[in-house]
Amino acid sequence: xxFRNRRLWILIAFFLMVIILGACQAALxxxxxxxxxxxxxxxxxxxxxxVTPTRLPTETQEAALAVLLAPAGSDPMQVELxxxxxxxxxxxxxLRWEVRSDLDPFEAGLRLVFALPxxxxxxxxxxxSPQVQFVAVNMPGIQPxxxxxxxxxxxxxxxxxxxxGVIAAMLTPDWRVGVVSIADTPEGKAARNGFMNGxxxxxxxxxxxxxxxxxxxxxxxxPSGAGQADWQAAVDTLLSQxxxxxxxxxxxxxxxxxxxxxxxxxxIISSGAPPQNLSAQWIASIDVDSTASxxxxxxxxxxxxxxxxxxxxxxxxxxxxxxxxPGRQKLVEEIRDQLLSGMIDTGxxxxxxxxx
Numbered sequence: 166x167x168f169r170n171r172r173l174w175i176l177i178a179f180f181l182m183v184i185i186l187g188a189c190q191a192a193l194x195x196x197x198x199x200x201x202x203x204x205x206x207x208x209x210x211x212x213x214x215x216v217t218p219t220r221l222p223t224e225t226q227e228a229a230l231a232v233l234l235a236p237a238g239s240d241p242m243q244v245e246l247x248x249x250x251x252x253x254x255x256x257x258x259x260l261r262w263e264v265r266s267d268l269d270p271f272e273a274g275l276r277l278v279f280a281l282p283x284x285x286x287x288x289x290x291x292x293x294s295p296q297v298q299f300v301a302v303n304m305p306g307i308q309p310x311x312x313x314x315x316x317x318x319x320x321x322x323x324x325x326x327x328x329x330g331v332i333a334a335m336l337t338p339d340w341r342v343g344v345v346s347i348a349d350t351p352e353g354k355a356a357r358n359g360f361m362n363g364x365x366x367x368x369x370x371x372x373x374x375x376x377x378x379x380x381x382x383x384x385x386x387x388p389s390g391a392g393q394a395d396w397q398a399a400v401d402t403l404l405s406q407x408x409x410x411x412x413x414x415x416x417x418x419x420x421x422x423x424x425x426x427x428x429x430x431x432x433i434i435s436s437g438a439p440p441q442n443l444s445a446q447w448i449a450s451i452d453v454d455s456t457a458s459x460x461x462x463x464x465x466x467x468x469x470x471x472x473x474x475x476x477x478x479x480x481x482x483x484x485x486x487x488x489x490x491p492g493r494q495k496l497v498e499e500i501r502d503q504l505l506s507g508m509i510d511t512g513x514x515x516x517x518x519x520x521x
Contacts, residue, residue, distance in 0.1 A: 229276040231260045234268050236285045242438065243281060243455075247302070250456045251279070251463075258467055270294035277466055279459070280304070288313065298466050302455050309472045314462075317455050317477035322352045322414075323359035323513035324479045324504055325451045329412040329434045330363025330382065331500055332449060332481070335493055336432070337410040339373035340364065340381040343403045345396075345422070346414040348386035354518025356414045357384050362512050362520075379406045387417070396422045404429050410448065432488060439483055449484045453477035478505050 233251070235244045248264050255262045260276065268278065268285070270293045279300045280287045284307070291299040291313040299313045309315050326344070333342035344360040347353030364382040365371060371381045383406055385399040400422065403411060411426055415436040426433055427443045439447035458475050465473065481497060503509040514521055 227274055228259055228261050230272065230274045231255050231262050231277040232268060232275065232279070233262075233264045234266075234278055234280040234285055235264055236266055236281070236283055238283050239281045243303075246456055247279060247281070247459070250460060254460065254463055270297065298469060298471050300459065300466060302459070303453075303477075309474050312471040314466065314471050314473035314475070316458050316462075316473075316475045317453055319515075320352075320453050320477060321355075321479065321515055323355040323511040323515050323518070325436070325453075326356035326359025326361075326412065326414070327363035327366070327504065327511045327513075328479055328481065328497070328501055329356075329451050330360040330365075331367045332451075332489070332497055333360075333410040333412055333434060334364040334367040334371065334382070335497070336448060336489060339375060340368045340371040341373065341379075341407050341409040342381055342411070343383035343385065343406070343408040344412045344414065345399055345403070345417050346384065346386050347389050347417055349388050351516060351518040353386070353389075353414055353417070355513050355515055356412075356518075357386060358513050358518060358520055359511050360384070360412050366509070377407050381408075383408060393419065393421060397425060400425045400429065403431070410434065412451075444485070445487075447483065447485055448488045450482050452480055452482060454480040454482075 231251075233244065233248055244264065248262075252262050255277075261274075268290060269275075270290045275294065275297050277298050277300075278290070279302060280290075281302050282304050284301075284304050287299055287301045287304065287307060288310070291297070291310055295312055297312060301307045301313065301315050303317045303320075304315065305319050307313070307315055326346075329344070330342070334340050342364055344357050346357035346360075361382050361384060368381075373379070373381065383403065385402050387395045387399055396417075396419065403426075408431065410432045411434070413423065413426070413433060413435040420440065423433060423435070423440060423443060427446050430446075432446050432448050433439075433443060434448050434451060436450050436452050439450065455477055457480075458477055462473060462475060479501065481494070481501065484494060500509065504511070512521055513519070
């Protein structure tokens with residue numbers, strides 16, 4: 166192909182391309198439609214109000230109150246014993262614990278009251294405050310009610326005397342034992358007859374093997390209200406009959422009676438803490454244990470259970486190990502358990518003090 170023909174074909178191809186591009190442009194729309202989306206004004210973002218959390222007010226409530234009511238004339242030793250024994254358990258139970266000499270029964274938060282003698286009018290206090298539980302400790306003659314319980318209302322002096330008689334006979338050579346008691350009261354008679362029966366329970370015929378020979382056990386009694394001369398005469402009677410161990414009924418005589426027995430070389434069983442100057446001759450104390458009974462029933466009192474009438478068990482404490490060996494203590498404890506369970510009977514009517 167020569168140059169002129171080639172040029173011709175290039176021109177023809179150029180024009181064909183122009184025609185095709187023009188046709189394509191004519192087929193396209195001159196402008197694209199614009200789609201407008203309306204904006205909802207409710208979707209316009211707004212500022213969110215900030216909320217500051219506030220703490221709800223809490224009401225401060227004071228702990229419930231338990232009171233040891235110890236009126237004027239209460240035994241200081243018993244007050245301190247109960248105060249210290251109950252402080253821990255009541256505090257652990259969430260109660261406040263206070264000792265007071267008088268009481269407002271309508272005090273807010275008052276829940277539990279333990280009252281010691283002399284009687285502060287416990288029945289009236291309990292009647293005035295039915296929402297409070299009251300516990301009368303060692304108050305004979307009080308009757309239980311819905312919110313008033315009794316602990317140790319009527320001590321069993323026959324059991325105390327019986328156990329004292331067992332111990333005296335167990336520890337004394339030739340059974341030379343005796344009791345000093347009060348003649349004209351049921352309690353004094355119960356203790357005296359209980360001692361006699363307890364000693365005989367242990368020693369049987371109680372016959373001395375060496376002189377002087379007397380019928381043991383022995384007893385001396387003085388009317389209530391007797392004077393020092395009468396009590397000294399009772400001591401002289403026991404000494405004249407070679408008694409070596411004496412049980413002194415609680416409240417019999419005066420401290421001088423115990424001193425006279427000690428000076429005469431006689432070993433002593435009685436109640437309460439031994440006088441310091443008689444500790445060497447004090448065999449043991451025969452008492453009742455109100456503290457242990459209160460602690461045992463404390464869950465009932467805290468739960469609002471009233472109307473209980475709890476008799477205190479007789480216990481042996483303040484033991485002199487030089488006179489009362491551990492082996493003999495164990496034997497006496499076994500007898501005590503049988504006495505309290507009813508397996509051993511004192512043979513005494515506790516109301517009159519007489520032998521049955």
